[in-house]
Every structure is written in C-alpha cells, then in structure tokens.
Amino acid sequence: MPEVAAHVWLSTRQLSSLFTAELGLSPGAACRLVxxxxxxxxxxxxxxxxxxxNLTAIAVRTGYADHSHLVRDFHAFAGLSPTAWLVEERANIQAGGGAPRAG
Known part of the structure; x- marks a missing residue:
C-alpha cells in the first residue's frame, strides 16, 4: 500500500480513505474479498x-495461511463452511450455472 500511495502522490492514510469512500471497503477488506x-x-x-x-491445497494456492483460515472466511462471507456451501450449491454447479467466470 505505501508503494501505491507514493506512486499516486498520496499518503497511505489518504489513499485508504479514498479507497474506502469509492468502494465502501477498506483496502484490507477488498483484498480479503478478492x-x-x-x-x-x-x-x-x-x-x-x-x-x-482438497480444501488445504485450495487454501494455500489462494493465499490463505491454512485450511481453518479458509473456513473462517467462508463462514464470514457465505455464512457456511465450504462443505455446507457445496451442498447448497451442488444443483447449480451441476446445471452449469456455477461455472467460474472467464478472466
């Protein structure tokens, strides 16, 4: 964050405030959501x-510290564990509605 702030001639605090005002999320919350x-x-x-x-492999590959870190974010954002989320989403996934976005 300090490097980006310096690049756009803002302090870290100014950039964080601007980011939050524009997106409604702090930079840290946005990174967590991504x-x-x-x-x-x-x-x-x-x-x-x-x-x-393999939730442990997925956790490591996507930047989580471990399996339980991934599960905590699933609970925070989806309201369910990854396994419970899959049970709820399975019909949508099998019908092709849950295909990952291109890009």
Missing amino acids: RFDAARDAVRARSLAPSGP
Whole structure:
C-alpha cells in the first residue's frame, strides 16, 4: 500500500480513505474479498472432481495461511463452511450455472 500511495502522490492514510469512500471497503477488506472469491471459484471448480476439493491445497494456492483460515472466511462471507456451501450449491454447479467466470 505505501508503494501505491507514493506512486499516486498520496499518503497511505489518504489513499485508504479514498479507497474506502469509492468502494465502501477498506483496502484490507477488498483484498480479503478478492481472495475469498478466488477460493470459492477453486472450490466450485474442484467440486466435480472424483476426489472432491482438497480444501488445504485450495487454501494455500489462494493465499490463505491454512485450511481453518479458509473456513473462517467462508463462514464470514457465505455464512457456511465450504462443505455446507457445496451442498447448497451442488444443483447449480451441476446445471452449469456455477461455472467460474472467464478472466
């Protein structure tokens, strides 16, 4: 964050305030949400694999410290554990409605 702030000629505090005013989220909360979105897409993509999703591998690959860190964010953002979320989403995923976004 300090490097970005310096690049746009703002203090870290000014950049954080501007970021929050424009997006309604702090930079840290936005990063957390982006990381969760990547993990959720990975869980969705791996859900149809014969072995199912390996949550520990997904956690590490998407920037979480460990499996329990991933589970905490699932509870915070989805209201469910990854496994419970998959149960609720399975019909949508199997119908092709849960395909990860391109890009």
